[in-house]
Amino acid sequence: MGEKYNFKKLFMKILCFTDGFNQGGAERQLIGLANLLQQHGFDVTLASYHKENFYRSLMDSCNLKYDFIESSGLQLSKLVSCYKYFKTKGFDCVISYKGGCNQICCLLKAIGMSFKLIVSERCLVYDFNAFQKRKFFLYRFADYIVPNSYAQEKFIGEHYPKLLAKTVTITNFTDIDTFVPVKNETHSKLRVLVTARISHQKNIKRFIEALSILKKENLSIDVKWFGNVNFGEDTYALECKELIERYGIGDIFHLLPATTSISTEYQSCDVFCLPSIFEGYPNVVCEAMSCGKPVLCSNVCDNSTIVEDGVNGYLFDPYNIMDIVQAFRKVYSLSTNQREEMGTKSREMAVVKFSKKTFVNKYIKLIEK
Numbered sequence: 001m002g003e004k005y006n007f008k009k010l011f012m013k014i015l016c017f018t019d020g021f022n023q024g025g026a027e028r029q030l031i032g033l034a035n036l037l038q039q040h041g042f043d044v045t046l047a048s049y050h051k052e053n054f055y056r057s058l059m060d061s062c063n064l065k066y067d068f069i070e071s072s073g074l075q076l077s078k079l080v081s082c083y084k085y086f087k088t089k090g091f092d093c094v095i096s097y098k099g100g101c102n103q104i105c106c107l108l109k110a111i112g113m114s115f116k117l118i119v120s121e122r123c124l125v126y127d128f129n130a131f132q133k134r135k136f137f138l139y140r141f142a143d144y145i146v147p148n149s150y151a152q153e154k155f156i157g158e159h160y161p162k163l164l165a166k167t168v169t170i171t172n173f174t175d176i177d178t179f180v181p182v183k184n185e186t187h188s189k190l191r192v193l194v195t196a197r198i199s200h201q202k203n204i205k206r207f208i209e210a211l212s213i214l215k216k217e218n219l220s221i222d223v224k225w226f227g228n229v230n231f232g233e234d235t236y237a238l239e240c241k242e243l244i245e246r247y248g249i250g251d252i253f254h255l256l257p258a259t260t261s262i263s264t265e266y267q268s269c270d271v272f273c274l275p276s277i278f279e280g281y282p283n284v285v286c287e288a289m290s291c292g293k294p295v296l297c298s299n300v301c302d303n304s305t306i307v308e309d310g311v312n313g314y315l316f317d318p319y320n321i322m323d324i325v326q327a328f329r330k331v332y333s334l335s336t337n338q339r340e341e342m343g344t345k346s347r348e349m350a351v352v353k354f355s356k357k358t359f360v361n362k363y364i365k366l367i368e369k
Contacts, residue, residue, distance in 0.1 A: 013043045014367065015091040019100050020050025021059075023228065023258035024197070025283030026122045029148075029172055030097045031055055035062040036360040042367075047085070049078050049101075057260065079104055083113070091115050093367050098122060099135050106138035118366055120170075121147040121156075123280045136160050144366050146170050149281040149302040168366060171302070173359035174286040174350060181292030181347055182267040190332055193269035193293075194225040195262055195284050196276065198237045198255070202227075203275040203298070203318050205243060210275075210324040212247035219332050223253045223273075226265065266291035270339060271331050277318045279303060286354045289346035294339055296327045306353070312345040 016034040021027045031046065038044045046059060047067040053059075059066050071081035082104050086094070093116040096105045102119040109117055119142045136159070139145055145167045147153045153169045196202040204225070214221060230237055237255075244250055259265065266272065272288035273296040281302050285295055289306070295313035297303050307313045316327040331339065 011043070012093065012367070013089065013091045014045070015086075015089070015094045016044060016046050016097075017094055017101050017105065018048050018097040020048045021046075021053045021055045022050070023054045025172070026097050026120075027055060028058075029283060030095075031058055031062070031064065032173065032175065032356070033095065033360065033363060034064050036356060037363070037367075038062070038064065040360065040364060045089070045091075049081065054258065054260070079107060083108055083111075086113060086115070093118065095363070096120065099131065102142070103135050103138050106141040109141040110138070116367065117142045118144045118146055118363070121145060121152050121280070123152075123278065136163070139163055142166070144168055146363075146366070147280070148172055149279075150305070151301040152280060168362070170359060170362045171281045172283050172286055172354065173356040174283070174290045174354035175356060176290045176351055176354065179263055179266060179287045179290035179350075181343065184268060184270070186336055187270070189220045189222045191268065191270045192221055192223040192273055192296075193265055193271070193288070194223065194227075194273050194275070195258075195265070196225070196227055196274060198225075198227045198229065198234065198240055200236065201276055201278060203277045204240050206318065206321050206324065207273075207275045208240065208243050208247060208249065208253065209321050210328070211249050211253050213321070213325050214328055215247075215249050215252055217329075219328065221252055221328070221332070224256055224265065224269070225254065226256050226258055226262065229255050229257045262287070263291065266293060269293060271296060273297065274303075275316075275318055275324060276300065281306070286350060290350040290354065292343040292347040294331060294342035294346060296331060306349075308345075308349075312342050312349060 014037055016030050018030055034044045034046050045065045045067060047069055049069040049071050051068055069081050069085045071077040086108060094105055095118045096102045097120045105117050145163055147169050148171055150169055153167055156167050157164050198204055244253055266288050272293045274282055274285055276298055279301045285297055285306055288295055295307050297307055298318035299315035307315060309315045314327040314330050317323040
């Protein structure tokens with residue numbers, strides 16, 4: 001009998017757990033992991049305690065089970081609800097993505113619940129606040145800590161060396177059969193794509209300032225930014241909208257709601273950009289590369305291991321507006337053929353670096369240890 005139908009796996013219950021399934025790279029990675037584990041014969045369930053589910057159609061298309069864990073929203077209520085849910089379901093292994101969920105799972109282990117716990121660190125810590133200190137204190141109760149970047153592993157080694165023995169870095173995978181290059185017609189404008197939350201982390205305000213300079217230089221560009229557009233309730237998003245209006249760049253910069261058809265957007269752009277001030281191992285950069293696109297991105301965390309400056313894109317200092325401007329100038333000055341050559345390099349690198357087989361096998365090794 002093949003590995004896929006191993007009876008031990010068929011009876012092993014796995015929970016893939018996060019706070020909610022709003023649009024985001026970590027959420028898509030977790031769904032992808034759940035799907036890959038299910039394909040390998042495990043009994044997998046996805047669960048969250050926030051009701052919003054941007055990816056429900058994706059879960060359904062993969063025939064994945066999903067549970068909403070109802071609570072009042074308070075931390076104690078979440079903990080009690082998760083305790084009841086975990087006890088009822090009797091999971092053998094829990095894979096938790098994101099800090100709040102990781103802490104809840106560690107607390108459940110601390111009070112005596114029995115399951116293997118794998119917590120995933122998705123972003124490099126910059127603000128070392130009380131939340132972060134409490135989280136790393138609780139990680140002593142996890143069986144494994146899985147950063148998705150080597151920069152995060154380095155951080156753990158420097159600040160929490162005792163946790164290194166159970167730290168295993170597993171970088172993100174990309175479905176290279178879904179995110180594929182498509183030949184585009186040549187356009188007069190350079191079409192730039194950004195897909196990211198509208199947040200301080202994603203550095204949108206400096207990005208807007210950089211675009212205002214590029215417009216004054218008469219660079220013919222058109223930028224689409226797909227994210228969590230909510231001007232009615234999100235003060236930060238409203239500030240960004242007002243900044244766009246103040247600089248008069250609304251004709252070249254378009255803030256758009258997140259889309260589930262993002263692969264089409266990757267395929268139709270000329271260049272992808274991610275200006276974040278910090279990241280983990282950004283899915284969107286990997287997906288854009290898989291679609292054969294040159295990438296402009298900030299030189300932070302593991303980005304320099306993904307994008308080779310001058311080979312498949314350009315790196316810039318996210319705090320330096322003129323450095324962002326210069327990266328755009330460089331890619332704009334390239335001929336169509338030169339940009340396509342960069343895109344070809346991106347695709348070649350994606351096929352080698354972002355293997356889903358390597359990704360899932362590393363998780364299976366931890367599950368079965």
